[in-house]
């Protein structure tokens with residue numbers, strides 16, 4: 001592995017993923033730089049989620065390698081991501097509807113909540129202190145996404161746009177160094193999208209997390225990302241700054257060729 005690879009939060013080399021009979025990711029070599037906000041885009045079925053799922057250990061690589069911060073992590077188990085301070089959000093905000101926003105965020109605090117099972121079960125002071133601290137971290141994460149006022153409301157009572165931000169707080173709570181965001185703006189109104197962009201842009205501070213954003217809305221990508229990778233039919237079609245990559249004829253053709261309604265959305 002080259003010395004630069006350590007500066008990459010995520011790097012794949014000749015990665016192949018087969019899902020049943022579908023070659024979903026085809027020999028993908030790609031890197032997302034540490035400390036940056038990068039976009040991963042492409043028409044429906046391009047392989048974006050599969051790539052993210054493979055890097056996160058949710059689906060196995062058929063061949064090739066994955067590196068996270070320079071360590072070879074091919075075949076990593078999803079729960080091991082948290083120990084590497086990497087988290088992700090999911091398409092469709094997968095929250096427990098009956099629980100409050102703050103309880104949902106606490107679920108994301110895998111590292112912080114690792115107190116002994118016995119002390120937790122017996123309600124020992126150490127476990128109670130740990131739970132109080134975890135609750136405070138969860139409240140702070142909700143504040144960071146502008147949702148302090150919704151902390152104790154059951155998620156099922158909250159509008160979808162708010163639920164998406166609760167999911168973002170859940171991804172933030174364990175103080176990750178890298179977050180994979182799977183369509184953070186999907187299904188939101190333009191105003192809600194602007195709120196999400198503002199929250200994510202607020203994370204781009206010195207020492208803030210690396211963000212890898214899968215997103216169909218190119219306005220969101222343009223607003224947030226310093227570089228973008230375009231996948232089409234499982235392979236890398238283009239990579240570079242959004243303003244050059246997204247206007248290149250082959251990228252425009254890939255979107256139009258699929259009759260994709262979300263192409264360069266800029267309503």
Ligand SMILES: Nc1ncnc2c1ncn2[C@@H]1O[C@H](COP(=O)(O)OP(=O)(O)OP(=O)(O)O)[C@@H](O)[C@H]1O
Nearest residue numbers: 019020022024042043044045046047048049050051
């Ligand atoms: N569980 C599965 N079994 C078989 N094929 C699958 C499975 N999941 C996805 N695929 C196929 O793998 C390819 C890549 O799908 P993937 O969901 O990664 O694309 P995507 O770029 O994330 O699409 P979208 O933007 O629509 O979410 C597609 O051809 C899809 O039909």
